[in-house]
Amino acid sequence: MDWMDWQISEDTVPSAPVTEADARSMAGRPPASGAWQDGDPSGHRQFAWLGAFTTERGDTLPHMRLAYETWGELNADASNAVLVLHAFTGDSHVRGSAGPGHPTAGWWEDIVGPGCPVDTDELFVIAPNMLGGCQGSTGPASIHPDGDHWASRFPYVSVRDQVDAQRLLADHLGVERWYAVIGGSMGGMHALEWAITHPDRVARLGVIAAPPANSADQIAQNATQLEAISIDPRFAGGDYYEAGSGDGPHRGLALARRMAMLNYRGIVELNKRFQRSWQSDVSPLGHGGRFAVESYLDFHGNKFTRRFDANSYIRLVEAMDSHDVGRGRGGIEDALLGVSARTLVVGIDTDRLFPLEGQRRIARGIPTTIHGDEPVIITSDFGHDGFLIETDVLGHHLRALLAE
Numbered sequence: 001m002d003w004m005d006w007q008i009s010e011d012t013v014p015s016a017p018v019t020e021a022d023a024r025s026m027a028g029r030p031p032a033s034g035a036w037q038d039g040d041p042s043g044h045r046q047f048a049w050l051g052a053f054t055t056e057r058g059d060t061l062p063h064m065r066l067a068y069e070t071w072g073e074l075n076a077d078a079s080n081a082v083l084v085l086h087a088f089t090g091d092s093h094v095r096g097s098a099g100p101g102h103p104t105a106g107w108w109e110d111i112v113g114p115g116c117p118v119d120t121d122e123l124f125v126i127a128p129n130m131l132g133g134c135q136g137s138t139g140p141a142s143i144h145p146d147g148d149h150w151a152s153r154f155p156y157v158s159v160r161d162q163v164d165a166q167r168l169l170a171d172h173l174g175v176e177r178w179y180a181v182i183g184g185s186m187g188g189m190h191a192l193e194w195a196i197t198h199p200d201r202v203a204r205l206g207v208i209a210a211p212p213a214n215s216a217d218q219i220a221q222n223a224t225q226l227e228a229i230s231i232d233p234r235f236a237g238g239d240y241y242e243a244g245s246g247d248g249p250h251r252g253l254a255l256a257r258r259m260a261m262l263n264y265r266g267i268v269e270l271n272k273r274f275q276r277s278w279q280s281d282v283s284p285l286g287h288g289g290r291f292a293v294e295s296y297l298d299f300h301g302n303k304f305t306r307r308f309d310a311n312s313y314i315r316l317v318e319a320m321d322s323h324d325v326g327r328g329r330g331g332i333e334d335a336l337l338g339v340s341a342r343t344l345v346v347g348i349d350t351d352r353l354f355p356l357e358g359q360r361r362i363a364r365g366i367p368t369t370i371h372g373d374e375p376v377i378i379t380s381d382f383g384h385d386g387f388l389i390e391t392d393v394l395g396h397h398l399r400a401l402l403a404e
Helices: 020-025 159-173 186-197 216-230 233-238 250-264 267-274 292-304 310-322 332-337 356-365 383-389 391-402
Strands: 046-049 065-071 081-085 124-128 180-184 204-208 342-348 376-378
Touching: 046 159, 065 159, 081 159, 081 186, 124 159, 159 186, 159 310, 180 186, 180 391, 186 204, 186 310, 204 391, 216 250, 216 310, 233 250, 233 310, 250 292, 250 310, 250 383, 332 356, 342 356, 342 383, 342 391, 376 391, 383 391
Parallel strands: 081 124, 081 180, 180 204, 204 342, 342 376
Antiparallel strands: 046 065, 065 124
């Protein structure tokens, strides 16, 4: 494919300098929060109210809801259900057209659907928005029982908490054992945690571009993004939901997004696409102009603020930093030995966010991988986001995983 994808389909635009039309599309002041809110068009979302939920830390959400979407039909014994788990800033709209509630088409159209590698003519696919997110599941932008937003009061949640919420959704839907659990990036963290925590409930496992634990390097990069949000004066300690358009923490959130994007892309891809080109005829060499790649990062950072929430960004980054499958289990290798699912592990050779070392460790540690001690390595100029873009080669391996 010859385009860039920043973890969700609305950001899939030609990797070229920002045009005047692009700039016009960002006209107007961004909302205080880009979260989906009750009263907005639900689109294809469905909602499961799952009762009170208590986190690992002991905090309680009196009423927890997960938003999700489905494709295909669940068979009589619920044995054909596949759980697809989205990346950090993704959502439940894996597949489907744009429309009310979904401004763009699904983010994995070539992977999930009729005749696709995850074939919805045969399989029933469920994709939830993760707990703490901002696209319909309970999160900081949700309404607290006192009638105000949860905002800064929303509790810390871990990857294990998010998987526990997904377990409750599976129970709600009557799925005792998943035909497969598949996730990329942060979704791969969830998928791996599923197979370790609930080995009897996962028949097949797809871990794509995800590590066994967030490293110090990854935590450090995340810390700078969180600081970018928190030092925005309009963040107001997380209590900004009543602010008018343009008066929310959009500058801090956009800056955090720009920082993150540099880890989603490969060095080769960015250098090849942009080189040292200028955004306009005005020189960036001391004359007030800008390099094209600067404008590109700004455009996508600003666009992001129109669909995401700053508090959710913080809570989900904290959840990523919690990820360590070995915590309390005797270490990573001991935890991986507990996986019994038929497993596919995939890494991207240019991934700067979650380098191949992590996928190699997962593949060596799980005794039931379909490719032995080495992960499948996808060669791509696109870096971490190769799992969203290199769908032909990824689809080939997913077909092998899902084969009877």
